[in-house]
Amino acid sequence: MKSAYFSAASLRGLNRMGDVFVPAYDEFPSFSESGSIEMVDNMIAYLPDEDVTLLNIVLTLFSVMPVGFLKWLVRTMENSLDKVGTLPSLMRQLNMGLRGIIFGCYYSGRTGADYQGKNPLDIIGYHINRVED
Numbered sequence: 001m002k003s004a005y006f007s008a009a010s011l012r013g014l015n016r017m018g019d020v021f022v023p024a025y026d027e028f029p030s031f032s033e034s035g036s037i038e039m040v041d042n043m044i045a046y047l048p049d050e051d052v053t054l055l056n057i058v059l060t061l062f063s064v065m066p067v068g069f070l071k072w073l074v075r076t077m078e079n080s081l082d083k084v085g086t087l088p089s090l091m092r093q094l095n096m097g098l099r100g101i102i103f104g105c106y107y108s109g110r111t112g113a114d115y116q117g118k119n120p121l122d123i124i125g126y127h128i129n130r131v132e133d
Contacts, residue, residue, distance in 0.1 A: 001112070004041050005052050006059065011037060013062030018102045020070045027123055034120065035112015036105040043104050058094070 003011060018031030031037070044052060062070060077095035080088035111119045121127070 001035075001038055005044055005047075006040065006056055009063045010056045010059035011040075013059035013064075014040065014101070016065075016067065017059070017062050017070055017074075017098060018106070020067070020074050021099065021102050022106050027118065028120060029111075029115070029117055031102060031106055033115065033117075034106060035115040036108060036110065038112045039105040039108045039110055040101065042108075043101050055097075 001011060006014070015032040015037055018037065022028075022031040024030040024033060044055070047055075074095075077091045077098075080091035080095070107120055109119060109121045111117075
């Protein structure tokens with residue numbers, strides 16, 4: 001997959017972190033299996049350039065870090081919700097930003113071009129019916 005905003009290493013990092021947040025479970029595909037990363041450009045199209053640059057750096061680091069470290073980082077981000085200070089604040093911001101991108105892509109109702117299984121919205125039985133006046 002090519003992205004207008006992310007490098008190949010950043011996309012690998014996002015897939016790896018996505019699999020920590022959304023591992024395969026029962027009939028649900030993992031984040032990377034679903035191919036929903038293909039929606040990421042739509043998710044971040046309106047981010048300021050500086051935020052995209054910093055996100056590229058962080059995701060590139062995630063692409064080379066051990067999975068155990070990524071799991072520890074997610075636990076640390078989740079445990080920072082009731083703490084005060086600069087570092088917990090940064091952890092909360094990272095948690096919110098990554099969750100927004102990952103879950104937004106995963107539950108967008110779209111999967112990657114190569115994915116053949118059911119999309120997560122079909123699995124949970126969620127369908128939007130738009131009725132126009």
